[in-house]
Amino acid sequence: MRFRLFLCFIFAFSLSxxxxxxxxxxxxxxxxxxxxLGDATVCFFNSSNNVKCIKSDINGEFSVELPKNKYRVTVKKDGYSSLVGKNFFVxxxxxxxxxxxLNMTDNKITIYGKVINNFGEPMKDTQVKVKIGxxxxDITTNSNGIFSFKGHVGLISIFAQKSGFYxxxxxxxxxxxxFINDISIVLEAKTFYISGALVKGNNxxxxxxxxxxxxxxxxIIASLKTSKDGLFEFRDILNYEKxxxxxxxxxxxxxxxTINKDLRQFNIFTE
Known part of the structure; x- marks a missing residue:
């Protein structure tokens, strides 16, 4: 009897x-x-993809009791990106x-860019549309063609447009x-074609x-001499309002x- 009780005690102790x-x-x-960083969410994903998440305290510290296993660890906080990557395991x-x-980085960034035309000249008063998430x-370039804005990490799309340019x-x-300051956006000028005849009376x-x-x-935008038939042809004319x-x-x-499209058979009558 005593031996059985001893075995039971050993078994219970082993289980504990x-x-x-x-x-x-x-x-x-x-x-x-x-x-x-306080209020960050730290999550542990086990091999069955079950997850346990906790929050870091005001001092950025966390502590959690977990079953022994292999875990993928993630950390999230608004305004920050994780530097531990998606494949960090313990x-x-x-x-x-x-x-x-668990290291993170502030999401905030500052971006400077420049809009130039296809001749390399800065383009002031160009409308720049930015999509961040x-x-x-909506921003406008300054007299040097420069634009700037603050955003956060992720996908950012920038589109520049100005009358007379693609x-x-x-x-x-x-x-x-x-900090990013090496963005250049080139706008190609729209050009047009003007042709016709210079006429005086019936000649x-x-x-x-x-x-x-x-x-x-x-x-003067451009100049030429009419042909032997009295015809003229201006090519690669930039867009001018008047x-x-x-x-x-x-x-x-x-x-x-107004020059804003190709003008053909644009005859000029001097009388």
Whole structure:
């Protein structure tokens, strides 16, 4: 009888020892390398993908009791990105737990960019639309073609547009950068085609100098001589809100018109 009681005692004691060894206490802290981060969510995923999550305290510290197993560890906090990656594992089946240090980084970033035309010139007053996650920003370039904004890591799309130019943009997947200042967006100028005949009365004016003038500043956009048939053809003309023709030898000036599309058979009557 005494021997049986002894065996029962040994068996119960062994079970208690085994029960005690089935779990481990895991402790650590969350940090951005400068400060401890409170209210961060630390999750442990086991091999069956079951999860246990806890929050770090005001000092960034956490402690949790877990069954012995292999775990994938994640950490999340609003405004921060985890630096431990998606494949950070700890194995407590045979190994005792070590203090976990979970590093994060502040999501906030500052971005500077520049919009230039296809001649390399800065483009002021260009409209720039920025999409950061679900947020939309509308900003304008300064006199040097520069734009800037603050955002957070993730996918950022930037699109620039200006009258007289084809729109262009760029998408960036930003992960750990804090400051970006090497973005350049090039806008290609729209060009147009103007052709027709220079006519006086019933005659075509042949080999006569014809000037295309910017109606905003009265500067010459382009000039040529009409052909032997009195025809003219201006190519690769940039978009101008207003323009007019001038024939210096006749002292003639046409009505003002808008250059925003190809103009064919645009005949000029000097009378």
């Amino acid at each position: 020892i085994l029960a005690e060894n089935k779990t481990v206490t895991v402790s650590g802290f969350v940090t951005d390398k400068e400060f401890r 194995d407590y089946i045979f190994n005792p737990p070590e203090n976990l240090i 679900e947020d939309l920003l 729109g262009n943009g760029i998408s960036l997947l930003i992960q750990n950068e804090k 075509y004016l042949k080999e006569v100098e014809l000037e295309l003038i910017n109606g905003n500043n009265n500067k 323009a007019y023709f001038r024939v210096p030898s006749l002292g003639f000036k046409s009505n003002i018109f």
